[in-house]
Amino acid sequence: MVLISREVLFEIITVARSATRVATGSASLLQEQTCDFYKTSGLTKPLRVHDEMYDELHQKAAEIRDAEIHANVATSTSSTSSSASPTVTSTSGKRPTITPSTPPQPTSKREYSTDTKRKSAIPIDSKNEESRYSEMPTSKLQRLFHYGHLATSIGVNTASDSLRAVATGQRPSFRNAALSQKNISILGDKLRKMRGAALKVGQMMSIQDESFLPRELSDILKSVQNQGYFMPPRQLHRIMRDNIGSDWRDKFEAFEDVPIASASISQVHRAITKDGKPVAVKVQYPGVKDSIDSDMDSLLMIMTASRLLPKGMFAESSIGNARTELKWECDFLREAESIKKFGELLKDDPVFEVPKVYDELTTENIITMDWLDGTDIVRGEWDQETRNWLATNVMRLCLQEIAQFKFMQTDPNWANFLYNQETKKIQLLDFGASREYGDEFIHNYVTCLRAGVANDTATVAEYSKRLGYLTGLESQEMVDAHVESITTLGEPFAANGGKPYDFSKQDVTTRVKAKMGLMLRERLTPPPEETYSLHRKFSGVFLLCTRLQAEVPCEELLEKYFHD
Incomplete structure (x- = not known):
């Protein structure tokens, strides 16, 4: 037994x-809401009260729906015989539209794709694409x-x-x-x-x-x-109509219904403005906010x-x-302002490019910005010199955001960095997670990090308490593990005789991992709220440098931006 x-x-x-x-x-x-809906909704009125007008409207709606289905079938049949590359087509009296016969497969890792050659070359199974549609x-x-x-x-x-x-x-x-x-x-x-x-x-x-x-x-x-998954066209069109107006298509020279990317709160579409400028239109999923x-x-x-x-x-x-x-990311007007702020902060920077926002095509739920033609920073086949340059500038921007701007785009996704080989610019995407940091937090954080770089364990422990990492009641074992993790993370920025730090040989992450189990068991308080996003971004940049196997002058960058 x-x-x-x-x-x-x-x-x-x-x-x-x-x-x-x-x-x-x-x-x-569900029962309560269903009963209320049945009793009050005009949609259920025909079930409650017989009305000849409702019968007539129902019949007309059915006829219109059947006509649309037949039209869609005809359109689908004709499109299968067209070429594989995307084209802009126009017929008399109709607006040009982007009509790739093999629409690109959306991916949630990218806010939007920028490689148009790659997009048109990938054959997409129409059945598989249809299975990716899901009503939100x-x-x-x-x-x-x-x-x-x-x-x-x-x-x-x-x-x-x-x-x-x-x-x-x-x-x-x-x-x-x-x-x-x-x-x-x-x-x-x-x-x-x-x-x-x-x-x-x-x-x-x-x-x-x-x-x-x-x-x-x-x-x-x-x-x-x-x-x-991504929204079916009918749901997309409803959102565009509700936000930009019933004539929303007239405000674009062309608009691609099939999204080229889907993310957690939105999907992105390729379009062309009336004056011929290529843009990316990010549409928020309904009900998310x-x-x-x-x-x-x-x-x-x-x-x-x-x-x-x-x-x-x-x-x-x-x-x-x-x-x-x-909530911040769902406020597209807030994101638009963040894009403009970064554009102003980096307007004189020779390396970084920030997209322009089109205010007339931007609302709380839709944001329209320049289409950027770069390549994902981790997907290009760069030589060592280019990898070093890319990683150094991304690290530089991260330190500037903390110490100078006190304003950071905190999304760690590598796909938010594109490199345009023609313009030699690093292009920045997705500013929804941008946030400010207070002077006191930045002072304490920078002091703690510099102490970690200098292996000053007493100062690390003191400022960890000021920041809220430690309460003062932890076991000595927990305090030692926390302090050691910070000094370990500071090693790339430590004095190195002016030599760049080789991220291809770093073992920092492995050594910090060894302390995580103990810290998760012994931790008495959650980290300060500012560090959730900041550390995700810092960690993302650190791992990006490792992925690029880059050599970065971290010591020089720290002294330049984290000086006393």
């Missing part, structure tokens, strides 16, 4: 109760239903696997049950379809060091960045109840920070 310990029994009962509460609450809310759940009710289904599915699967282990005489592992292949698959598919807060949190967490997250969870979070709080609450409940995150990550603080950043 197999005996179940109190701990195991408690876990099974807790998961079962959580799943039941989520399912019951979702069903109750827009209302809080729809999204709550999806999260409720996700929580219930994970809870039921976890409880079932635990009971199955008990029945076969094994000691059940809650962690293994929660991270089963079935649960991970369900989580990944739901993140891709929900987008918005769900996908954003997945992307933010996926760039964390692998020692922070279980490997299974890290893998699925990385995969959702490449496999996001209004559902941030409810989405984050649902994710926090799921992550906490399922124990998918280690204790030391302080899930509530991490999700709270993601909540704030996502």
